[in-house]
Amino acid sequence: MFHGPVISKSELRPGDGVRYLFRGVMVGDGHRPAGEALRDAQDEAGVPPGVWRGRGLDAVGLTAGDVVGERQAELLLGEGRHPDADRIERERLEAGDDPAKARRATVLGRPIEHNRSPKTDKAKERKPWLGMDLTFRPPPTAHIAWALMDDETRRVLELCQDISVDKTLAWVGESVAQIRSGSGGKRRRQIRDGGLIVAVFRHYESRATESRPLLHDHAVVSIRARRPDEAGTWGNLSADTLLAHIVAADTLYLLFFMEEVSARLGWAWEPREVTPGHRPVMEIAGIDERLIGWQSTRRQQIEDALSVLVADYEEDHGHAPGERAGYALACKAADRTRPPKRKELRSLSELREGWRESAIVAFGADVVSRLAERASAAAAAVWARVRPVVDIVLAAVDVVAVVYVMRGAFKRHHLLAEARRYLSYVLRGRPHQAGLDERIVQTALDDYTRPVGQGRSVTADLSALYPRDTDDQAVLRPLTRKRSAPPYERARLAAGALTARVHATRRSERLNSRTRPHPVAVPGGLRPSRTDRKAGRGREQGTDVAALEQTRATIEAAATMAAKLQDGVRERAAARVAAPRPAPAASPPQHTHQPGVQPTSGRTLTGGVA
Structure with missing residues (x-):
């Protein structure tokens, strides 16, 4: 089965891109006849008007939460001009400026016509960017809960969506977005204080021929941004930088959404394997998986098309x-299977009523009416067996192993995306400390990677991951080269072997009476009581894909490595003292490997605990 990105992107360029924005995105992917007012089309489609968001709004006289006016959108997102350009141009003309100069005063940065490539070949002319449409979609089980549960739950989930989108856009603006400057725009600087200007439009249903719930937001990011200089000049964002961080933004949005849902509704999340050997997806625990198939009519169409594309790719590339x-x-x-827009549209209340009736007919009233009850019961079961604790070192080792096997050479944003996936798997919706993902990445870069090529990329430092143990290499190298298995399956097995080695090393150090580190305090209000800690000693600890970690060959190899390390440590300790000591046991106790949750050795811990 196909699981597409939570955030998808599309370019906004003059011509077709702008027409798609005004005739589709702004009116809920409906059909807007020429000449119909925007607000009338939105009312008819049953979708709310778009709103402005972003820290860059002050620079153009807008406020977060203001409704996106049609003329404002035409000027800023369609022409790269100030959203109040009509007034500015009129005042300039009244002050005596000539028309060309008055219009130029309304342009933010370089005029569109100056950004076009030379017109030597009309067919190959590259149109300039005006913006980027980032579409934020929660996981399928969230759509189901939003569509079929009561109105209060629907409003809470919409609030979770609002907060998650805002936080993700804030991170993009503060940590990712760069503005071009210098000759040819080759130099790039962080915009930080300037921030992004974003128009957000909420939609309620999928594009499938048969209407299905799909709560999602189109966040149209303007390519124009103000430079952080005293003059306050304007320029264009680096599209390459934004595109490179799409996956990292995707995983951050999911992490935020999971945390908001768990905090406000008390639900927990569990990994669901969609395709054997591939990444699992996080879903709300307790939601009947049959409803995912009912909700994902459009998804099945994409899966069918994707299987053909993947087969063609494998035939062409050999892997x-x-x-x-x-x-x-x-x-x-997704583009190939995009159906034409429907002309018959309904309000949200009508849609929800129709969805509920459809689900009851398909699965029965009991399944639909007890969704909230079963989600709460499943959450209690998850927190009874899962101890969501994050170990910085184990997380860094896991992240490096996965990214290394899947990519070979990689960059910082690849590690950041994987670190956020790791946190979502381990914490299951519990909040993470601010900057925890960055700490995991920095540990990975400092301790377990080395530069390659001209230093623009890094790769795993295998000598740091297994400095002296040839047995580790015997376990890892076949996994990283086993092309018959899916890349993620090989990555999980490699991560399991490496984290088993970390556990074995720590156990050896404890047997040698080394001091154990102390954990950093978890977020307020989340530390368990003494009774809870005692009751949870035998519980499952946070892991992303438990089934893959139980591979018999890997566990046996990890146990063998642990035994050898323990024997060697004890023998060296016995040789250092004069008094004779009892010989170590031939077969030390084995333990089951649980990645990502044990105390670190020589490094601090942090995380969230239920």
Whole structure:
């Protein structure tokens, strides 16, 4: 089965891109006849008007939460001009400026016509960017809960969506977005204080021929941004930088959404394997999986098209697509199966009533009416067996192993995306400390990677991951080269072998009476009581794909490594003292490997605890 990105992107350029924005995105992917007022079309489609968001709004006299006016959108997102350009131009003309100068005063940065490539070949002329449409979609079980539960739950989930989108856009503006400057725009600087200007439009249903719930937001990011200089000049954002961080933004949005849902509704999350050997997806625990198939009519169409594209890719390249190629193929499958927009649209209340009736007919009233009850019961079961604690070192080792096997050479944003996936798997919706993902990445870069090529990329430092143990290499190298298995399956096995080695080393150090580190305090209000800690000693600890970690060959190899390390430590300790000591046991006790949750050795811990 196909699981596409939570955030997808599309370019906004003059011509077709702008027409798609005004005739589709702004009116809920409906059909807007020429000449119909925007607000009338939105009312008819049953979708709310778009709103402005972003820290860059002050620079153009807008306020977060203001309704997106049609003329404002035409000027800013369609022409790259100030959203109040009509007034500015009129005042300039009244002050005596000539028309060309008055119009130029309304342009933010370089005029569109100056950004076009030379018109030597009309067919190959590249149109300039005006913006980027980032579409934020929660996981399928969230759509189901939003569509079929009561109105209060629906409003809470919409609030979770609002907060998650805002936080993700804030991170993009503060930590990712760069503005071009200098000759040819080759130099790039962080905009930080300037911030993004974003128009957000909420939609309620999928594009499938048969209407299905799909709560999602189109966040149209303006390419124009103000430079952080005293003059306050304007320029264009670096599209390449934004595109490179789409996956990292995707995983951050999911992490925020999971945390908001768990905090406000008390639900927990569990990984669901969609395709054997591939990444699992996080879903709300307790939601009947049959409803996912009912909700995902459009998804099945994409899956069918994607299977053909993947087969063609494997035939052409001789191997399965990697992460980046898989993302591109998924987007291509979505574009190929995009149906025409429906002309008959209904309000949200009518849609919800129809969805509920459809689900009851398909699965019965009991399944639909007890969704909230079963989600709460499943959450209690998850927190009874899962102890969501994050170990910085184990997380860094896991992240490096996965990214290394799947990519070979990689960059910082690849580690950041994987670190956020790791946190979502381990914490299951519990909040993470601010900057925890960055700490995991920095530990990975400092301790377990080395530069390659001209230093623009890094790769795993295998000598740091297994400095002296040839047994580790015997376990890892076949996994990283086993092309018959899916890349993620090999990555999980490699991560399991490495984290088992960390556990074995720590156990050896404890047997040698080394001091154990102390954990950093978890977020307020989340530390368990003494009774809870005692009751949870035998519980499952946070892991992302438990089934893959139980591979018999890997566990046996990890146990063998642990035994050898323990024997060697004890023998060296016995040789250092004069008094004779009892010989170590031939077969030390084995333990089951649980990645990502044990105390670190020589490094601090942090995380969230239920």
